[in-house]
Amino acid sequence: MYFHLTWQKFAMMVFVCFVLYTSLAGTAQIRADRYGSTPAFASVGLALQEIWLHVRYAVEGSVLRGSQLAGAAFGFVNAERTAANSNAKAIPVLTYHRIVDESGDLNNVTAARFRDQMLTLKRAGWETITLREYLDFMNRRRELPERSFLITFDDGAKESFYPVDPLFKMLGYEGVMYVIAQAPHIAESTYYLSEPEIKRMLATGRWEIGSHSYDGHRPYSSNAQGSSAIFFADKLWIESAGRLESEAEFTKRVQEDLIRARSELESTYGVKIDTFAFPLGNETGVEGAANFPAGASITEREAAKIYTVGFLQNNNQTYTFNHPISRSFIARRIHVDYDWSGERLLEEMENGLPKNLPYEDDFSRDRGWLAAWGTLDLGRNNLSLQADRNASSASAFLDGSALWKDYSFDASARWTNGSVFLLANLVDSKTYDSCAFSEGSVRIQSMVAGNTKTLAEKRDSRVARGNDVRIGIRVHDAVIECTWNYESILEAYDTERIGGIGVQIWNPEIGTAALQVSNILVRPYAASSTNPS
């Protein structure tokens, strides 16, 4: 035997083994602490991504800050908000899902685009707020500077956190993650954040969480064949009983999920969960398979008992920003589409900012008109509104006008068919006052939650179609007036409201209704309003 083991060699081997063992055990511990049950190779990938992005943004941030030359152009990175000249009247909330490397689907924004969006917003002076600040603002307990916004990410995916956090760190932004409470417990998930990752995310101080249901996000079935059903909108198939669940069962199931999500998140992460983001999009799945029309509203009712705010995606039926005046449980979020550039997102945000009176619009560009239904075209210095092929009317309203009160709204229009409506005191696309101009008559209507009431009506031979008619609506206190060529021709009273403006066109012949507005002017109401020229 030519075997030679001295104490020195022995000690060296013990030392090496000890160091190797400690390193391995330490690595395992770090992995468990940082990445939870994430599979080993995915953990390595995430670690590398974290290191790379932190280095990249640290360098980028210091270059942007440090460079004298770039100072003027990039100083915004450093800039705390320059003593905002006015306070915010409304807050937009953005929805993202995952931030992906390559765009594969409509829901997820690429990392490059996301970066462009965030830098563009930062440069324009937009700053994020926390959920707490948002809730306090909505309850009128605090003021916030203008251009404050909230960023939310749905589902609690890894790709919502890892590519985003280093950028937020550089920009001083904060985000809210809507977590599916059950998902962090999925073992070895490469998709969802695990529990330790969420805890670590919260510990950065840049993130908060909200509820995205306990397990209401995945597809369920609505019959024996397994046709897909939406957890919060449809009655589900009870396999053992061979039937659909009853309304009581639906309510109980929804209620249990909502409560469980909140208590699970609160006990696991030690934070208060006040807000809920409805899973699967627009109207809690109303646009989905829907075998139970009342389902969505039951869910809203139940959610309102458990949470303070419930977020739905904006669907062009109301203003994009959330105002403290609306005390409703439902709040709106702007879904950031996968193909929006930073400029496009900024335009959406700026257009939604509350507008001041007087307001003039020559339609040389889009200043925030939203089509509630029908097709809207803002090209060629005209607002052109056209009913869809199977509809008799089209309706549009002006974003950012929600807080207007006591004003006169005058429009120059090319009115060639049907009846044209000027809307005021518009709360949303189904609640407003209007002047309806028809050939030879005018009518004042009040619409509340889709129910129309005629307040006054008058035949007037002056009211006639033409290529350039001057129509108007005035609202002040409880009074609504209609004007023709700047002359008041009809007056009525309604309950006092505040709200913005809109236009509508209606023609019983399907698919033909069309209207072009070339110019509008909205001025604070004065008793002696006359022709502006």
Added chain:
Amino acid sequence: MSSNFSIKSLGQSARTRWNSIVQDFGPWFLFFLVIYVILLLKVVTYHTIYDHFFFGFYSILITTYILSRFILSYLHKPISYDPNYQPSVTFVVPAKNEEDNIAETIRRFAEVEYPKEKIEVIAINDGSTDRTLEHIVRTGEEIKNNIQRFEVVDWKENRGKRHGMAEGVLRARHDIVIFVDSDSFIEPDCVKHLTKYFSDNSVGAVSGHTDVYNRDTNVLTQMQAIRYYIAFRVYKAAESVFGTVTCCPGCCSAYRRAYLLPFINEWLNQSFLGERCTFGDDRSLTNFMIRKYRAVYSKDAKAHTVVPENFGKYLRQQQRWKKSWVRETFIASTFMWKMNPIAAVSFYSYVFLAFSSPIVFFRALVWYPLMFGALPIVYLFGLLLMLLLHGLYYRIHVGPRAWLLAICNFWFNTVILMWQLPWAVITIRDSRWGTR
């Protein structure tokens, strides 16, 4: 001023030592870092052994095998040279058409640090068609006064290296026979470091340490240099711990003549599967020896050998070696189980690994990608780490040479040489590619 000077020189020498520690620290750190990553990889892929026993077993075995070679080589016992023990030696050099190198090979025998009356040289001209004989004779004249005896055996017909070696053993009058290839060159202290091991009567053979003489010729020879170094310093050293070096190579190895004589004829006439064995003479001779005696490795007994400089020659050489490896491993496996348990387990593990590696390679690089679209990232990464480990070892011991070539080398080894083994098995009876 003088005190200043001494402080300065002290500081300098300390700094030099410190510098060398710092310089070595980097590669050593990387070396253990690679081991750390390899172990980490094993820990996180432990479940593969449940997925498929064969491949899981292979994966764990190959890691254990390679890491254990490093540990064993670290534990190899250094023997110090005792000037009172100086057995007489006979250099045996069979040569065929070696007119370029033979003179230098022989000249070095007279320059060794050993008593000249204990040195004998027997050169065998095995039917050379060039001026080899002329060089042998002339060099013999040059050195004959510096050694005890010089003998030339001149065969007009080529009989083969094995005959030359056997002839040398039979004609030798000294105790220790040192085989040196006609294109290998020994260092002056080579002999004493070979003979020192024979003070132990159980030792029958000692392998010297051979490096590549023409290392800097091209990439191929640089890669071979790394391979030689690792094969000797790690793998042979590990075998040597148990006295079971399976091949004391012909380029520079010493055998105790008294132990050779009983089987020299049996070895000379060795046949396998009905065919006369004409290559792998060294491995075969060692194999006869280790049945009864020990074979060890002396890292201080240095020699240099000329390796193939073009790819075709290299492949043919490797193919010969593979064939003799298959033959001798088959023979050795009939008695290795009687050896030290660790030596036996190591031996059979290596046999298993050598035959499995083409299968594992095929599964990872062809079968899985084609059938399941699974890229062999883990396999290739693991392979890369192992190669890096060898490369770093070379870098630490030899210095900043082209150690990164170790990686190319082993890639090359994996992709091409691995497949020589099955091919060698298939063509084992074809002995046309005789030596040289």
